Amino acid sequence: MTKRDQLGNFELMVMLTLIRLGENAYGVPISEELEKRTGRDVAIGSVYAALERLEDKGFVTSELGEATPERGGRAKRYFRVTGRGLKEVRETQRALVKLWHGLPELEGGKV
Amino acid sequence: MTKRDQLGNFELMVMLTLIRLGENAYGVPISEELEKRTGRDVAIGSVYAALERLEDKGFVTSELGEATPERGGRAKRYFRVTGRGLKEVRETQRALVKLWHGLPELEGGKV
C-alpha cells in the first residue's frame, strides 16, 4: 500500500472545522466545534491524532502560540490549512457530491 | 472501541454507488462505477471487503443471482441497501454538509 494521501472521514471533518475556525484553530475548540456541528462525541485524542497525520501529509501546518497571561495552562498549538490541504478537501468534497448528485433518495440530489 | 456503526469514507462511497445502481448492483459494476465517478483506482477486493462490513452492520443485504445463460462465469451476488443503511447514508451526508455549509473557501458553501 503506497502512502495514502487521501482524507479519511474523520480527517475531512477536522479539516472542515479547521477552515471554519480560521485563526482560532487549536485542539480544544476544534473538538468542541466538531461535536457541536455533528452531534457526535469526539475524543480529543482523536483530533490530535488526526491533526498529526494531516501535518505529516502536508495538509496543515502548526505553530506554537505564546503563553497567554491571565490564565493557567499550557501554550496552545495553532493549526492552519495549507494550500494543498484546501485543494484536497475540495477534491474529496467534489468526489462525494458527484457520487450523491442526482440521487432522489437523498436530499442533496439537487445540489 | 465499541462497534462502530458509522460509515467510513470508502463505505459511504460504496453505499452511494449501490443506491445509484439499484437493481444491477454487484461487485464488478460497483467497482467500475466508483472508478468512473471518482476517478480513483478502486481495488475490487476493497469493494467486497466493504460490502461484507456493511452487511454485518445491517446496512446492505445480499442475494445470489441465478446463473445467466449466454455467458460463462460465476453467479453474481446482488447487493441492496436496507432502510437502516439509507438512513445512515443520509445522516453521514447531513453531517458533512453541515460541516462545509457556508464556507466561502468551498464551492459547496451554497448548498
Added chain:
DNA sequence: ACTCATTTATTCACTATTCTTGAATAAATG
C-alpha cells in the same frame, strides 16, 4: 459425454492506515 481453456465473479490472506480511548505528561498561573 468428457475434459479443458476461457470467462466472470467472489473469496482469502496479509499488510497498512485510520480511528478511538484513557491515561500520562507538560507548561503556565497564583
Added chain:
DNA sequence: CATTTATTCAAGAATAGTGAATAAATGAGT
C-alpha cells in the same frame, strides 16, 4: 504546590488496499 489548560502517548480495534487463489459457469474440441 494545587489547579487549570492543553498536548502527547500507547495500545487496540476498525477500515482500507493489494495480489493471488478459488469458484462456478460456458462452449469448443474430441
